[in-house]
Structure formats: C-alpha cells, structure tokens
Amino acid sequence: MGKEEGLSPGDGEAQLSSAPSDGKQRGGWITFPFITASVAGLTLASGGWMFNFIVFMIGEYNVKSVDAAQMWNVVNGCTAMFPILGAIVADSFLGSYSTVFISSIFSLLGIILLVLCTTIGSLRPPTCDPNGPNSCITPSSLQLSILYLALTLATIGVGGTRFTLGSMGADQFDQPKHQWTFFNWYMFTTYTTTVISTTAITYVEDNVSWGWGFGICVAANVIGFVVFVAGSRFYRLVKPKGSPFTGLARVVVAAVRKRNVVSSNKSEDSYHRADDGGVNVVATTPTGTFKFLNQAALKTEGDVKPDGSIAKQWKLCTLQQVEDLKTLIRLSPLWSTGILLSTPIAVQMSLSTLQAITMDRHLGSHFKIPAGSILVFISVSTCLTLVFVDRFLYPMWRKIIGRFPPPLQRIGIGHALCALSMAVSAIVESKRIKKAHNIGANSVVPMSALWLVPQLSLAGIGEAFHFPGNTALFYQEFPAALKSTATAMVAMMIALAFYLSTAVVGVVRRDTQWLPDNINEGRMDKVYWVCFGLGGINFVYFLVCAWFYKYQGLAEEADDNKA
Template sequence: MTDVNSAGGELVHGGQFIKHNVSGHVFEITAKYRPPIMPLGRGAYGIVCSMLNSETNEMIAMKKISDAFDNYTDAKRTLREIKLLRHLSHENVTGIRDIVPPPLKREFFDVYIATELMDTDLHQIIRSKQSLSEEHCQYFLYQILRGLKYIHSANVIHRDLKPSNLLVNANCDLKICDFGLARPTSETQFMTEYVVTRWYRAPELLLNSSDYTAAIDVWSVGCIFMELMNRKPLLAGKDHVHQLRLLIELLGTPTESDIGFIRSKDARSYICQLPQHPRQQLAKVFPHVHPLAVDLVDKMLTFDPAKRITVEEALAHPYLARLHDAADEPVCLEPFSFDFEQALGEEQIKDMIYQEALALNPDSMSKALMLPKFLTSLMAALLCFPSSEQSLLTPFWARSLSSGFLLSSLYCATLDSLRPPPCGNASNLCITPSKLQFAVLYLGITLATIGAAGTRFTLGAMGADQFDNPKHQGSYFNWFIFTLYMASIISSTAIIYVEDSVSFGLGFGLCAAANVIGLVIFVLGKRFYRHVKPQGSPFTSLARVFVVAIRKRKILLSQRSEDYYNKIHDGVTMMVVTTPTKTFKFLNHAALKTEGDIRADGSIAKLWNLCTVQQVEDLKALIKIAPLWSSGIFLSTPLAIQYSLATLQALTMDRHLGPHFKIPPGSMLVFILIATCITIVLLDRFLYAAWQKLTSRFPTPLQRVGVGHVLCVLSMALSAIVESKRLKIARSHNLQDQSVLIVPMSAFWLVPQLALAGIGEAFHFPGNTALFYQEFPASLKSTSTAMVAMFIGIAYYVSTALVSGVQRTTGWLPNNINHGRMDNVYWLLFVIGVVNFGYFVVCAWLYKYQGVAKVVDENPSSDDK
C-alpha cells in the first residue's frame, strides 16, 4: 500500500520509507528525509541531492549509487569509502551521516550514502568568477594539509586528491571527500589500480611505479594550490606522455639520483632519452605568488618522492606559520585496517554494506528483534496455560511436543530445498523466494517461538513439582536459571562463531543435536517423575467466578460456612477453610449457594451459576499478587533499554581485546550472562547458607527480588556515570558532531554496569520465579513460572514506547549518540527504578504470604508419583 506524503513523495513499506523523484532518478529512502530536495551533481555512479533530515533538522548530501553491486570493483570501492568515512573523524574530512538500509535485504540493489552538506567544491570555485585572495588560498592549503596529516596517520593514502574532491562551505571550511581509491600507506602488494586524475599525478605514478608512498598526495596538493593561485591547472597534460613532458619542462630533467627510485629499466631509459630541460625558477614563472608559497610548492613538486616534503613538514613551513598550531592538528589514534578487503565476494560486499547500514540505524535491527522476543515471552505464558494441573496436557507432554516444534523449525531453516537458491558470485540476479518458501520461513519462526516458549517455563514448573520443600524449590529455580543463562552464553558465542565462520547449516545442526540429546535424556527419566493429571483449563473457572459474582451481586452474603459451596471435585478434596475470606468480598457471591444450583448428588447443576470456595480464593490470590507482578514490568524496562543502549555505546568505543581480536558490540551483553551465572553459584552454594546461619532464616523470595531491584537501580546510576565520561572524551576529541565513530575509550568500561545488572538478575529472576510458583494457586502452578516471561515481554514494549517518547521530546538520543545526552536517559531510568522500587516495597510490605493449598487425591493412580 502506498500513500502520498504532505511534504511530497510517496510513502511506501508501511510509511517507513518514502519515494522521491529527482530529475528522473527515484530515491527510495527512509521517511525522515524530506524536501527541500535539490540535485547537486551527477556522474557515472548516479546522482547527489541535498535534502532535510527531519529528525535532526540538518541538511545533508544524499548520494545514490544505482545498481551498486553490478560491478565488483565499484562495489568494493563503495564499501571501502563507507568504512573509511566511519573510521575517520576530523574537521577537514567529510563526515558520514547515514547509510540508508533497504526495506528488505533481498531488494538491496542501490546504496544511499548521506554525508555532510557543503556549499561547493574547489573545482567550481576555480572555474567561477569568485575572487580569491592569497589569504583564501593559504587557508585552503592549510586545511588540506591538516586533513591529510590526519588521513596519513591513519595508515591511509587518499590517491585521488583533486579540486572536485575538496568540498567548501560559505565559511571557507574545507573537507576532503571521496575515499573510493584510498589504499594503505604500508601496502605490501603491487598497487596497480587507477589512481589520481592525470593533472595531479606524481612522477612515480606516471612512470608506473607500484611501490609509491603517501608522497603522491603531497604532489597533488602542490598542483592544486598552484591551480588555486593561477585559476588554471598547473600541468594540463593531454595524456600521460604529454603530462610527463610538461612536468619535466617546468621542473627540469631529473638527475640520476632523482630517478634512483625507479626500478624499471625501460622507464629509466625513457627518462634519459627525453630532451634535457633546466629546472625553471618558479618565482619567475609565478611572480604574483608569495615567495614563501613558491618555496613550499617547490619542495612539494620534487621529482624524487623520498626528497619531497612531508605533510608535517609542510604544515611547519614558514608560509603557514600564521595558521600552524601543532596542538590543533590531531592525528588518528587508531590506524585503519584494509584487511576486510581480502578475498571478498560480491555477496560478502553486499552483506558488509548492509551491516554498516544497520550499525548506523540500530532501530532497524532492534525493531526486527523486539517482536520475536515479545512473542516468545507471550507464548511462554500461553503454552504454560495447558500445562497446569487441570489442563489437557501434562507438563511432560507439553515439553516433549515443544521440543518437537523446535526441531521442526531447525529443519525448516537447514534444508536447502526449503530455501531460495543463493545469489551466485557469477550473477548479480537474486531469485525471489516463492510463496511456499516464504510460508516455510514464517512457519519456522512460528515453530521456533512455540517451541522455545513451551520448553523453558513448562520445564521450570515441572521440575519444581518434584520437590515439596520450598527451600529445595528455591534452590532448583536457581540452577534452572543458571542453566538457561549458560545455554545463552554458549549460543551467543560458540554457535554464532560456527555460523559466521563455517555455515548456518552447521550452526542449526548443532542446535538440533543439542535439542535431540536433551529430549532423549528428558524422556528417559519419565518413569521417575511426579506427574500431575490434566483436568482442564483453570482459566475457565476463574472467568466463571467473575461471571457468577456479577449475576449474584444482589444476593446478600452469609456468615455461615454451610451457605458456600465446597465439595469434592472429580475425586479431589480441596483442604481449605469452608468460609471465603473477607478480602474482595464481592467475589464471594460466586460460591454462595442458591436454589437450583446443586443436583441431588451434590454436584453443580449449571457451571456458570456456581463456583467452589477454592475457585474464588484462587482468583483472590491472583489479584493479591498482581501488584507485585506489575512491579516486574518497570524492573525489566530499564534493563531492556540499558542492554540496547550499551550495544550502541560499544559501537562507538574501542572493543579490541589484544592486538588482533575485536569484540562484536552485541557480544558485550555476554558479560551480563556471565555475571548472572557466577552470582547464582555463589548465592546457592555459599551466600544464602551464610545468610541462614546469621539470621536463622532462609531469605524469602521477596527479599531476593528486593535486592535485585536495588542492584538494577545502581546499575543505571553507574551507566550514567560511564556515559558521561564517554561523552566528555568524545567532545575533547571533537567527535560530538560526527556520526558513529570510535571514541578513544575502552568498551570494557561498560563491563561493571553490565555485571551489576547481571548480579541483580541472579537475585530477582530466580526470586520472582520462586515467588510466583510458591504463591500461585495449586491449579496454576505451571502457569506461575511463565509470569516472569510475561512481564519481560510487556517490558520490551514499554521500553520501546519510552525510548520513542524520549526521542520525540528531547535531543538525548539522536542517531549520532556523541551529539546526544545518553547519560540523561540513564538518569531517567535511575529515577524510574527508584520510584518502582518504592512501589515494590509498599506492595511487599502489604503482601501476606498465602497458605499454599494442599491437594489430597482420594483415588491415587500409578501415574501420580
């Protein structure tokens, strides 16, 4: 479905993207980009337009590279430029603002790169009638050298410096752009790729030398500066032979020592055969140019690159003394690595550019991941409903069937015949998946969601059913959560490594094998388990309490226990008081007997006219614990946001672990899992036992949850402090106006806050699970363990709404977090955590632990062990 936006353009893909037609070129970009839209230039790659980013209110330059992956070399240059622009952060280097992710990865054909918008370039200025003073030219030269010093310090040669690649704004600020031809300064292989427009090409390039250095950029700068001063090219050769002759006519025939760097005998012979020319005195050729400027250019245009002046020396030259300030001419703290270019296939290039787009648009990934997380949490509760004592399935069979669903989903993901063929390296044409293949994809996702939900929490409840002592149940929940987190560590490290390094098929195969082994072990223990008979859904009986209470609301309540219905139901006697409690008295109407409600045999005549006292008390128990359950939503909301923000922080920080290994930003969250696992072991084996010795009591679930609340709040405060430090460092290095770039601060500064959050989870996750299992009615024991998943799922939605609200009303979370105030977001989460903790304390203080109903089966069977 499409729509026409009031600001111009056609909204597509549910309003997330917009189509603009610019001079016959269709721009399909995210909807935040709005008019005014003006074409700036075009070339073989496509077209560049200026447009407004409505989220930041900044005008940007959007370059569309049409069919970006049709040509392998061009696609590789595009990837190189993107990675370089994301790495480099300097006032005289153009800053990347965005890479627009495609609506669907399978439709990723065009690449859109948004950069800073500048007014013009030096080529346009030179060709214009705009007057330029020597101060203008001097300032432009200084900025070029200043930017080049930073670029070279990053182990990068630009290789294509020319006036059209030097952007200028109305304030005469200059920025170097177009890094598609850049290479490392320490290249070990021959660099034979086309470099530098002919007029700005150094002698070593004209003579086909393959081991040139960063000195080629210095030569180009000298040519550009003289072109600025004369308003025409210095050496406008018609071809490379003519270019070399013009060069020698101006600078003279090189001496034997000048051509010592030339390895080719043919090239040396060619130079020696050329007519001899003396070196002209540039001061006489260009008498209008300042003598110091001539001296500097003379040192730049030296035939032998080893004798040519360096960028650092040029900046310190007397001609630039007025502008030179070594303290304000920074270098790049981390050299750029070109290792990613080794053995790249076409699909790898496309995938890497796609990942770069996601890195600059984290919402695109988080939105895709949020729904499955919520669905898993929701399905956990829904699938646990049939697992209660009165349901159609026992926990054993629910868990077994869920494992079958998981295996089926892995089968759907692994079998080649159920997937479309991959885009081959020999062809740029990707075959669109068929409707059947799409159906298999969605079926696999559904089966995986159902399977994960049905195994995790039904297994938790079934395990607790095997114990009678609450202390043993609490210990069981500790180790149950420990096992879940250990499995998450393995899946998020080892399995992901296998999928990235070997294949997705092997990764899915290992998961399937682990599932089969676990299922076999689980089934083999069937005869040792304590089983609970399925009796039908308890939620129908809870709904009946509401309906019957409303129907009988006008009948006066009785004080006599015999006026309330409490009989044996299907052979099970509920050992509870026969008179309903006085809390929520309105619901007591549901168990009040009236004429015609009971048959002669004592059974209920009509199910929707009468309920048992036990059913009424079950509903009251749920209502009483609901406030405590709701506090878990705003306990999980700050944590959900913290995990996302920590990933964004890690993207901008130094993630190196040693000289060769770099931690993926998402893997930083593993420290939460590790901290949780370690803490659970310490708590269960040592700390809880010490607590019991000191107080003569085992810590209650509410006490454990309360400690988790406190640690969560402290984690938010620590996160705010660390982010304040990160922002301070970013601003001290002039990164606040740049896109996602590396801040010289180790990502391991994030570990303490993540570890603190993990320690908190070791308290509140098992504590909440044990609390709900202990306090829920007997008929809802299996469902109780899924209540944690329910409030976590809701918290993900609340966190998304909260983040959206912050983005709409403040400037704290822009796309460039270096320009925002994420520390304020953390302080907001801190306040939410403090308020929620206060709410939890009040709820816990008012809450009275329930007397757990015991069930005595009058007709025991061999199945109930």
C-alpha cells in the same frame, strides 16, 4: 516396564501420575539430570540465534541499527510471552510433558529454517556495498516472510519449553526446600548455557559463518530433546484438569449474579465439593478480603443437584475457586512491579549491543569480541552470584537471622541493584559520547567495550536476586491448579517489559534527538537516566506493595524446612 508406562505426546499425563498403577514411585532427584540437560540443550539452541539477532539483522538483512534493536525487543517479548500460552496449554490440556515434547519440535524446525536462510543466497538480500550503486538493498517480501516464519517457529519452541520445563522440574519434588534448590540450579543452568551461546556460538557466527553457528543450535536442540525423552520413565506427571481460568471466570460471573443475595460467613453455607466429586478441604471458611467474591460460593435454592453436584456452572463455584481468584488479585500489584523492573533492563540490553558495535572490542592484537557477546557479562555475573548466594550468603543469613530471606526481600535487593546499573550505564555512555564527538561521528570510539562490563554485571547480580525470587514467589503462592502458569507469569512479566521498552524507545526517537541511526550523534546517556528514574520510582512502588502483602504460609514453611 508395563505397557501403561509408555509415554507419547498427548496421552502421557492422561495415563500417569505420581503414583502409577505399577506401584513405582516417580519423581525426585533421579529426574534432575534429565530435566537439567534438556534445559541446557534447548537454552543453548535458543540463545545461539537470539542473542546475536541484532548483528544478524544488520549484517545479513541490511536493517538499520536502532530498527534492528527494536526488532530484537519484539522477538524477546514474544519468546517471553509465549511461555504463558504454553503454560495454559500444559495446565489445561496436554500436560507439561507433551507441551515440552511438541514445542521442542517447533524450535528445531524454526532453527533449521534459519540455517536455510543463511546458507541459500536467494533467501536474503545481497551484502551492502558502500562503493556500489546500490549501497544497501532491503530484503524482499518473500525473504522477510521466510525469515518471520523461522522466527515464529523458533519462538513458539522457546515459549513451550523454557518455563514449562521449570514448573515440570519443580513438580518432581514434594518439599518446598527441594523445589527452591531446583529453581536455583534451573536458573544456574539457564544462565551458564546462555554464557556459552553468547560467546562460543556467537564467535562462530561472526568469524566462521552464520550457517555453522545456527547448525550448532540445531545440534543442541536435538540433544536436549533426546535427553528429555530418555528420562520419560522417571518423570512424575501431573494430569491436566481442564482450564483453571474458566473456573476463575465463573467466580466473577457468579458473584455478579448473586450480588443481591444475603451473604454468610458460615462454612456450611458455602459450596466445597471439588469438580471430581471429592470434598475440597483446602479452603473451609470464606476469608474477609474481597468479600464480594464470596457470593460466588454461596449456596442458594436450585444451585445444587440431589447428588451434590452443581446444577448451574455459571451460578455457583467452589469456595476454593473463590480463594484462588483472591490469591491472584493479591499478587497482581507485586507482579506489576516486575514489569517496570524489567523494562529498563530490556532497554539496556538492546542499546548495549549498539554501544559495543561503535567501541574498541579488541582483546590483544588478534582477538576481537563479537558485539553480540557483550551481553554475556549479564549471564556470567548472574551465574556467579547464584552460586554465591546459594552456598554462602543465604546459609550465613539463616545462621544470623534464623531463617532464609523470604522471596520479597530477594526481589527488593534485585530492584535496587538494577536501578543502580542504569545510573552506571548513563555515566559510561556520557564518557563514550564525549570521545565520539571529539573524533567524528562515523569513527570507532577509542574506548574499550569492557567499560560496559560494570553496568551489565550489576544488572546480572540484580537478576540473580529478583528472577529466582519472583519465580519462587509465584510458584509457592499461586493456587495449586495454576502452578505451571505461575512460573510462566514471570515470562509474561518480562514479555510485557520488552514490548514496553520498544514503546519507550519509539517515543524517545519520535520526540527527541537522543537515538538517531548513528548513536554517536545522539544522547543515549539521557535515555539511561530516564530508565534510572523509572527504576527508582518503581522500587518505591514495590516497597509499598511488599509492605502490605501477606504470605499465604507456603513461603514461611519453606524457610522453616530449609536444611
């Protein structure tokens, strides 16, 4: 291997592309085991500390139950929001490889600090003693500062790796059908390792020690990082071309500055030259939608230098930049439906853990399900559904209909199933509350925690449709310059949903008595019915948005090329 093939953080993308100077072709299925193993290791590491976070805060830091659930929502929102920042960095400056490399180190440092928080007694408050003079001592400012630093580092690590690895994996393939297959297996790997982390690692944390549990997360992080680096010689790396958002902002500014210029639909009146001096041939004629933005690419006197380059960057843009912004505007209503779809799910995930804590979690006489592991049924049902739809449902659909179901149909199925899971949650919670009222508020409800399985399974099945559907839709419909950002937009959608769920729970706690600190004295079933109503209204909104949306051609091409 020649010297120019060597990779190091920060210069990998600057040196390599899909056609390196040594003539070796990179990318393709040879990269699949490296990227998939990296996804598995890093997801196992993050899931090990994240999914048992509520129990960790209640048991180790003496935080009240609903407050711990709210903190969990915020942490999940951050782990989903940071990927959009990681994608911007990958697209604009470092490239995907370097972003994953650096973020993996951040993740490792954060989890190591969590290990220290659980093994050094002075870094956390003493365990609650119901019979002592001070039943529960709140953590000190120093203890919380160290904990928040650990969470920040670990969260940044998740943000820079989770979806950046997904878009980097898709970049290894040229055909949309291969990209779709990769996304399905990417999601399958993510959920499979999540199952392991929410069962095996959570069990170690609850029954052995938090130090050992977080130590396993450290080992998984190291393995994922090493495997990722080991595959460096095979990756196809896309060069970052500067921030694409700057170009989009220039479109708006230029369109406003030229609002009084006489418009023209002629191709020769628009500017086509790309930033690298080549001719941009993707968009040749201005489209009729959002005509006001076409002004940004309209050439006027003094806009172009004698050599053909732009004289004033904030007065003229390429026609392709204009069309890219239009694409984002057309997709924004569909993207917003994903926020309202994920909000009830976020509420359900945090409250289900609190329900499990109050219920009978015994399987037989010797084994007790950790409360944090109850969410595993979402991941299990998602994994099984992904295999079913990829190997049976979608191929059968193609034989009957003549094509695979497009992304919007998959997302729509997910909407309906997730709304249904909220109704099941409300019914089950009504049954749990009745039993709680009959035995006393502070007792364990004589009702198996397995009653929570149907609602979580429905949510998982729905997620197997809408999550890969949204990821594929945005990746294929977003402009080429925003591919990494496209997949991270799904993460941002989920992040906003977790933040919104925190606000919803906060309003409910402030204005009602439905969510007291002791949930056996509340009416959580009414919270679920509110979530069902939100999901139903949002489903109708999605159907309207999907009806008016027109694919840009890539989705149909993927369907036609599917083997």
